[in-house]
Amino acid sequence: MMSAYASMSRRSFLAGSAAAGSLVLMHPFSAKASVNQAHLRIMETTDLHVHVFPYDYYADKPNDTMGLARTASIIDAIRAEATNSILVDNGDFLQGNPMGDYIAYERGMREGDIHPVIKGMNTLGYDCSTLGNHEFNYGLDFMFKVLAGANFPFVCANLTKGQLAASGRGDDLFLKPYVILDRMVKDGDGAEHPIRVGLIGFVPPQIMNWDSKHLTGKAMTRDIVRAAEAWVPQMREEGADIVVALSHSGIGPAQYEENLENASLLLAGVEGIDAIVTGHSHLDFPGPKFEGLEGVDNARGTIAGKPAVMGGFWGSHLGLIDLLLERDGQSWVVVNATSEARPIFKRVERQTEPLVESKAEVEEAVREDHEATLKYVRTAVGKTSAPLHSYFALVADDPSVQIVSQAQTWYITDMLKDGEYRDLPVLSAAAPFKAGGRGGPDYYTDVPAGDVAIKNVADLYLYPNTVQAVLVTGADLKEWLEMSAGIFNLVEPGKSDQPLLDPSFPSYNFDVIDGVTYRIDLSQPPKYSSKGELLNADSNRIVDLQFNGAAVDPAQKFIVATNNYRGGGGGNFPGIGPDKVIFAAPDTNRDVIVRYIVEQGTINPSADANWTFKPLADTSVLFETGPKGAEFASSVEGVSIEPAGEGQEGFALYRITL
Template sequence: MTHHRHDGLNRRAFLAGSAAGASLIALHPFSARAGAGQVHLRLMETTDLHVHVYPYDYYSDRPVDTVGLARTAAHVAELRAEAANAMLVDNGDFLQGNPMGDFIAYERGVRAGEVHPIIRAMNAVGFDAATLGNHEFNYGLDFLMSSIAGAEFPVVSANIARELGVSPTADGTLLPPYVIVERALVDGAGVAHPIRVGFIGFVPPQIVTWDRKHLEGRVTTRDIVACARAWVPQMKEAGADLIVALNHSGIGEPGHVEGQENASVPLSELDGIDVIMTGHQHLAFPGRAFEGIPGVDTKRGTIRGKPAVMGGFWGSHLGVVDLMLGREAGEWRILAHQSALRPIARRNADRSVTPLVQSRRPVLDAVARDHADTLAYIRRAVGRTRAPLYSYFALVADDPSVQIVSNAQLWYVRELLKGTAHEGLPLLSAAAPFKAGGRSGPDYYTDVPAGDIAIKHVADLYLYPNTVRAVLVTGAQLRGWLERAAGMFNRITSGGRDQVLLNPDFPSYNFDVIDGVEYQIDLGQPARYGPRGRLVNPDAARIVDLTWAGRPVTDEMKFVVATNSYRAGGGGDFPGAMGDTIILEAPDTNRDVIVRYIAERGEIDPTADGNWRLAPMPGTTVLFDTGPKAVRYLDDMRALSIEPAGDGPDGFARFRIAL
């Protein structure tokens, strides 16, 4: 598991472009101050790239300045020049996440001897190690293994096993659990010293639920902290001088919980782990997003005193940990450390974006053909829409972009249920708005104009390569499902003015709207479930006037709900969708079903049917932040009493809703 670094042609080409300007870049203070026996080691992290190489939004089919490994690579070149010694790692979720990923997975494939474009780009930048994220498994295990076969850097993951042993170190792991990279670090006196840097990888153990179709019977997972506790001593015995956790897991609960999804805080408490690379949450650390978590210093960028970073998503930031290391009696120890982020763009007060770096040409060239092929792929027309499809108001009113997904799922599942024991049951459909701003920013919304619908538009409506599922639920479970989704909203005081409506910790992809029933959401009641699905108020009842075919829904009624593989398998922890209620596992992706639904009709009219609404609260107003382009569709919001209310934070537009 020891890796000796070699520089290939791609890496030399990448570095050649930065050599001319290197002399103009000042050394980091650690490099400048290092004396004999002291070295400055810079660790750089990308995370959650999701196949974003070009600074391009394939959904809107236009260049953007806020994404792309080609841009992040400019920081890599600069930071390598600033430090005497530097290493670069990726923290997972690189293989899926935009239409280029879909095009390679579904159209072109990765044959023996070929290299996946994201891997080709990463090879060009020159990574020292990487780990897997949860989305690496979305296209199946065989595709994953074929894709990473072309990596010129080791890919490690400790808590995924093909065969479980009596302990983690006895497992037959899918990949090497760790790698020890041998480097020679130059100290302040110009003397080279050997160091062995160990990188160990972790993924949320929930992957076996989220991608059950691909993984069941093939791999299993272990708890992150328990796995680390077993492997880290072995890494020390193998000679690791420094251990870096590549933890595709966020910064969550401070205490350890078995099977924890976001386990970076308890992981940092383990002896032997020196640095934590985090990800998965699509947030930035150091940063305000994690204020209030015990043991987390959001300004210094430490967790339990240890340096850590989370480098945003889609290449938006490069995470940087600078270490001043001292060598005494043949052993290395950390004398000082700093954590920081290097963003690739800045959002201005007027909502415009200023790029802070330019793309590296060798990285663009590495995937130029794939980029061109992806553009041709996304521009194929499959039908027409009479009305625009947009998600600016999807969290406050029934929405056309969600409606078309529900309509397609109902159409597809209804046919598959014919002739089965479930054919005569009421058929419902659950769908959520995937692009609805939030942490992804004020431009992250679906906005498809009336006219031709291309594959890029369908991919914009439905971001993930989930497959269709149907579940059988009771009326009680149906109500619980809707209560779980209603955690999207803060509790609102009747008669209050300008209260903040949305809970920022609740992701929009968990705001399921269920078509086929009618209901209202009473915001005066507390949420029954917290943002992560934990039951916090068992007796709370936000869902009111829930009816099917004009009749009140009772607990014992039976319904079939069309949904997706992620939700049906337990993703999001929704009542009635925990993997044990599935009655239909369809072979087609939800996205393909939408394409076929549109193509069969030729033209669609995606008007929302208004089956849900926020319950009236006279004399009460709330504030709702959405993308600034929402104002173009304000006249469509006839079911809401809504008006502009100025600028929101971070480039969002603010609206006032009278309940």
């Protein structure tokens, strides 16, 4: 077992490699290691989502907050701070921006092709990677063609082709569950010693729901923790001195439940694991968002007592775990550790400033693919009569959500027009994907009136989800909306300037259902938590729920157009899951939006204010949005919005009088 780790600040070492060519300062473990002690640095990228260039293809402009080319530029200097190091990726590298879609849907992968994100990674000397959930978005065949181009191994211990074997390990894994690297490390005296570093990988079991069309009948997953308990002892038996878990899973709860999506805290508690790199949640750990969580020591950078790191997303940070190892006979043990998520940019007032420049070798490896992607995203498909923006998508009916719903309704109505459900009303559920939050004050959809290009459609709908239709009752519909209304804080009537939004509630779970009208009573507490747990059974935030001007009957049946994530149970919405799906389309939501715009020629995305807040006398609330939203504030339907000063980290503050 590890000894307690000394708390050691790394702030004084940030400047050592903040930019290429700067003075390199050795990490204290390298500087102070004694005979039979060695410093091993684990460097992590995670959730790259095909962001190789520091370029936002949706906005069609450079962006200093992203890009493996930027992260790469500090890797050499960070390696130089340490006597011994390894570099790993934690998954979700294959999907997430238009370059990923261009390769998957337009260019394809021919025999011998190397995917652009793999081209970039191949220049950097990765030692290993695991899979994330988004690796499966384009199907297994495509994924394995991509993996074949990498000059480093991939591991995943909880993805199998068949049933669980009696050992609990599975009888036929798609990938090796782990690799053991045989390396030489230098100790504090300069002497070299052999070390065996084991790397084991994990993916969220929820891929079986999220990508069921690609995986049903072809793959299975097992619980992350149980898979670790089965494989880690074998790694030790095979001589692994140190075991590092590559967990594409958030840090999550301290109490075990089977098949948790965010299981890294429990995984860290598995005996035999020495350190853990995490991801999936698009956060940086250690960091302020993890203060006070059970089992998490944010100051020491540990979870369940083990050193851990989460390196942001899109290349925003490089995750670092530094281990001080001591040779105990013929093996090594961890005697001290630090962790850090080192950023590639900083915010100064409302502006971002790069801390690094791009590594030319990475950009050159991918330049041809980058140029082809730019041509792809700039192709016009139609026009819009009004701006498409999401600056107020969390507080009022919104044009960027409206157009998605219009397209989904159009498509599902046509798909079901001749079948058994042809006489049922078709509604549509859509959520804002780009609504600030972790993405920052510029992370909003903003398409001016005029031409609509593919890049704009990708901006409206970030993910290559496929369209699904679910059959629900009026009662199901109300609970669906009650879950969505959990994004709002409880508001006390008669009180001014109360915070409106719960920052822990993801915007992609704020479904607006078009085709019905309703109001949200903020004086009622949330009925469900952001994870779908029942909090207040008697609460009724959704009031005046009507269809065609009449109250919705709880027994009335509706078709709701949505996506495969929600239809598959994503977000844990009450009563919504695979058993409610009556149509699974072969088309992506993006493709449907493109077809709708092409057919319409010119679209009218004006929001119809089908949902509003219930009035509360002498009551006001505050919320943040991007500063560019100022030009649209006065035109928002159904709610009165006024400026209220500056928010935090570059956001603008606004007030709604209820």
